[in-house]
Amino acid sequence: MTQPFSIAIHGGAGTILREQMSPQLKQEILATLTLSVKAGEHILAQCGDALDAAVAAVKVLEDSPLFNAGKGSVLTHDEMVEMDASVMHGAEMDAGAVAGVRHIRNPIELARDVMLDSDHVLLIGEGAEKFAFEHQYPYTEQDYFFTERRYEQLLSMKEKGLFALSESKYPDDKKYGTVGAVALDQQGNLAAATSTGGVTNKKYGRVGDTAIIGAGTFAKNGNVAVSTTGMGEYFIRKTVASDVAARMRYLKQDVHTACESVIQGELKTMGGEGGLIAIDASGDIHFAMNSSGMYRASIDTNGELTVKIYADE
16 A cells, blocks of 8 residues: 655755845756755655655756755865765665765765665775776766866865855855755655765865764654754764654654754754754654755645745745
């Protein structure tokens, strides 16, 4: 017997300023978010798997220069792109992740293949790319990922010696750039997928929460699927995604209460700005954020599409 399905996506949370958002840019962002969530919904409507739907949705965002993942990834201190991604399927709690990849067009697909075709959960750097090329992934030159906007951001931050912008030319320069999706399919499977280009001007092969199962991504059937976006170091320390799941399992909190408890609780007190998306076993969706905005969209169990940017929407 099939059941209702639903899907939610995010394109990052943080300081998103209305006064710097042009009508054209807003429309481009809303259109891409809509395209993403519909790509996932199309798979779910055909009785497809929740993880395939989540990956398809994330790929749309990775292929857009508007978001900090894939094509739109920020630049490291050495003017390179280094991307992280992870996936989790709720049926057996299988997971796959990659970190620090530089020549893979869609890291979210690679994370899924690590889950499906390797004995491991997390592969990094050259090893992750060797695995990719053995699985016929094309080598993607760094030029593909280069955007003038990200280069300007890097130069600005290098001048100030920062890892977070103090002055914004764009409406979302202070947004934590991660994209993600969570889905419930008609077979009752929950899944989550998360991808990022990391933080501008990062050094030393830094990896944030996106590649860490239980911090940036989590899914368990009958429980919840979660994808986070925010200040990665804090989200790792608070194991945000698994904390939401634990509150639902052990405290019997609903998805809304659990998400708000985590995002507005100790994480916020510590200074961990950001947000998350979550979907429970009945397809109920929640967006939580302690920032001024989060790019987000969903299609609920009734087929209703919602696309939003600001926290007060």
